[in-house]
Amino acid sequence: MLKEVQEPFRRVCGERIPFSNVHAVSMSLPLVADVVGYEEKRVETLSRLKAGYPRFIAHAYVEKILDYNRERKGIEGPQFIVNSKKAAEHIVDLFGISSASILEDEGIVTLVFPDNKEKELEVLSFIQHTGCLVSSRKAEDYLFKKGLIDSLYSEETFKEEDPNASVCKELGNLYPGRNLEILLTTSGMNGIYATFKALDEARAKEGKILWLRLGWLYVDNIRILEKYSRGSRIFHEVADLSELEEFLEKEGNRVAAILTESPTNPLIQVPDYPKLKNLLDRYGIPLIADISVAGSAVVDLSPYADVIVESLTKFACGNADVMMGAVFLNPKSEYFYFLKDRCPAFVESPYVRDLERMAYEVCGYKERVREIGRNALILAKFFQNHPKIKAVHWSGSEENRENFSKIAREKDLHCGVITIEPGIPLEKFYDSLELLKGPSFGTEFTLNMLYMYLAHYELVSTEKGRAFLREIGLDPSLVRISVGRENPDLLIEEYKKALSD
Structure with a gap:
């Protein structure tokens, strides 16, 4: 399995991951120089990209629609393909964009x-942070209807009468008796944003406007x-x-909510x-918990969180080919009915073909994370005992073991992400590692x-930024490993080679 998944194109910058899938959400960055070229937007790197994480890199089908708009419709200036008219109207209102047009054609x-360069950059950042972008499958269907592509990508799906209900049922089965209200979104970040906007609205009316973050969180949560x-x-x-407790004693009456990750990304x-x-x-x-790094099949935050958010693009999907998220509203929260009523105003609903693909993939969720968790345990122990690894961050570490056990669904079930x-020297290790290297996690392949x-290049690339990272205990050379289902012995052999003299 290792050779089947890892061998093709693993040394080629810009190839899709998964390689043959036109809806892949990751791309190969096999060298440190490729990562730097990507972050610095060097033409020689960007011109080789066949894919990218959709919130950061526009899918080729979206680019094709933008070209079509320019060439056939005469559209000039900044244009953004978003998921819905609702999303476009929200952007116009939020950023006070005058003379904006919202055009609709075949969905x-x-x-x-x-x-307006300033507004253009603001909107680009907003779409990245909040995940209100159009689906690659929706773009594909549009291009096919217009005769701009010859065929649709063939993939396994569950074509049910209501795929949304099917996905929600599978997720709900992970929380028996909890009666959580589940809202599916176009991405995990759209789930975070929708929850934030709705709860912020409610709490501001109570005079509570300060949002807290516990731990170093994922870049777009920040x-x-x-x-x-x-x-x-x-x-x-x-x-x-204790620091949080001291702060709340003084300022608790001003706090709107707190956002955590369970576990945090990347330090687990x-x-x-x-x-x-x-x-x-x-x-x-109220507490919002982003559980994407572990997933609903591994951890249960329902006894503690008012809202749980998960990126289904990760472990629920497993194949890195669907952008989708889920918001779980807890009926035990005093804000449950308000959130149930208000969150849909900010939620971007997934496209039907994405739902059909997710309905197929989510069925293997529990089995997938069990096998990945077993491999994570084996790899973590290998890294802990290796003399050339300074630190290993994982759910079973001395620092995290006790607290993780309080939210883990099973005693020996581990998070599938390890950070080392x-x-x-980073270049020596990373460049020589003969495994897939690129953004995202939660995949069946390592x-x-x-x-x-990739998340904080502005800090890594400056001395001031590096000093700040050292101060808060973040090593710029961190390597985050999303553990797959391959033979762990074969994975260990590859890491041994990369760490050898």
């Missing part, structure tokens, strides 16, 4: 406005709170809640959720990523 919505809240604050210490840290829940209940502060700190380079 494809294009937002157009006069040249950006949503930094850019779109009325104020935010981070607490870097996850295991020790887990707070003591029973203790955190008791602390937040003291001040009536190589003790040898995928390695230079997390800090």
Whole structure:
């Protein structure tokens, strides 16, 4: 299985991951120089990309629609293909864009406005952070109807009468007796944004406007709170809640909500959720938990969180070929009915073909994470005992073991993501590693990523930024490993070679 999945094109920059899938959400970046070229937007790197994570790189089918708009419809200036008219109207209102046009054609919505570089960059960032983009399958159907492509990509799906209900049923089965309200979204980040907007609206009316982040979170979770809240604050210490407790004693009456990740990305840290829940209940502060790094089949945050958000693009999908997210609203939350009523105003609903593909893939969710978790345990122990690895961050580490066990569904079930700190030069390790390397995680095949380079290049690439990372305990050379289902002995052999003299 290792050779079948990892061998083709693993050394070629820009190839799709998965390679033969036109809807792939990752791409191969086999060298550190490729990662740097991608982040610095060098032509020699970007021109080789056949795919990319859709919130950051427009899919080839979306680019084709943009070209069609320019050439056949005469559209000039900034244009953005978004998921719905609702999303376009929200962008126009949020950024006060004057003279904007919202064009609809065969279900494809294009937002157009006069040249304004500042507004263009704001909208690009908003689409990246909040995931309101159009699906590659929706774009594909449009192009096929217009005669701009000859055929549709063939894939296995469950073509049911209501694929949305089918996916929700599979996810709901992971939470028996909890009666969670499940909303499917175009991406995990759209789920975060929708929850944030709805809850922020409710809490602001109570005079509570400060949003808290516990731990170093995924880049777009950070950006949503930094850019779109009325104020935010981070607490870097996850295991020790004393700093948070002291802050709440003084400012608890101003706090709107707190956002956590379970575990955090990339350090796989887990707070003591029973203790955190008791602390937040003291001040009536709702908790949003992003569980994407582990997934609903591995962890259960329903006893503690008012809202659970998951990127289904990851472990629920397993094949890195569907953009989708899920919001789980907890009926035990005092905000349940408000969120149930208000979240849909900001939720972007997935396209039917994406739902059909996800309905097929989610059926293998539990089996997938069990096998991946077993491999993660084996690999983590290998890295812990290797003299050229400085640190290993995983769900079974001494730091995380106890707290992770409080949210894990099974005693020996581990998160499928491991982050390591190589003790040898990064280029030597990364460039020589003969495994897939690119963004995203949760795949059935092992995928390695230079997390800090791809998520926070502005910090990695400057001395001031590196000093800040050292201060908060983040190694710029972190390698995040999404463990796959391959033979772990074969995986270990590849890591041994990359770490050898």
